[in-house]
Amino acid sequence: MRRKLVAGNWKMNGSLAANSALIAGIKAGLPADVCDVAVCVPAPYLAQVQGEVAGSAIGLGAQDISAFASGAYTGEVSAAMLNEFACRYVIIGHSERRAYHGESDDSVALKTRVALQAGLIPIVCVGESLAEREAAQTNAVVGGQLDVVLAALNAEDVAKIVVAYEPVWAIGTGKTATPEMAQDVHAMLRAKLAAKSAEAAAKVCILYGGSMKPDNAKELLGMPDIDGGLIGGAALKPADFLAIIQAA
């Protein structure tokens, strides 16, 4: 049985004061040992949040990682730097990075390898646009995105990744995939993992992301191949984030 993971993606939100209040609120209501919990925070706040989650069950994550180890890469944050702040997770290939920062499938695959080599757990994001869904391209697009990552990994490494299915049209829009729609894609992704390694497919958490809220979390998380959530807006409100954790 896979342990569920509920991860908050704070995106480019927060401030020193708001982060403290948010973490304090989550810690105050965090149920004991329900599921794995993480917050993926903007890089400048890694040190702050590392201190504030220390000793709690909340894991720390980053939102991107450099494909390079060090040197003349202005604006980049390396795996070694993430490790210095005790990051456990790193989001890779979020659709916002693919759309606004030219992140390609090949770069996502490379960054996934870099994260694994550094002992970080990559949360590899895949997802289709509305136009692609309407053109019945969902499985081809989403499956193709995962294929590029899987081609870059051996079976042992595949078992260490987390996959997040985030339909682009559901992110921040209030429109959620129905549990059945999400389950169909998750099952397709699980089959791709299984083609690489049955053992890995049984272990890998496949998260759903895209307007997951307290009122739809239970149904989504009740599907056989939905192993948790990658939460945007609702992760910025302690009560909502805690309700999703409770639903898991």
Ligand SMILES: O=C(CO)COP(=O)(O)O
């Ligand atoms: O992009 C997401 C998480 O990475 C989802 O964002 P929302 O939960 O705000 O739709």
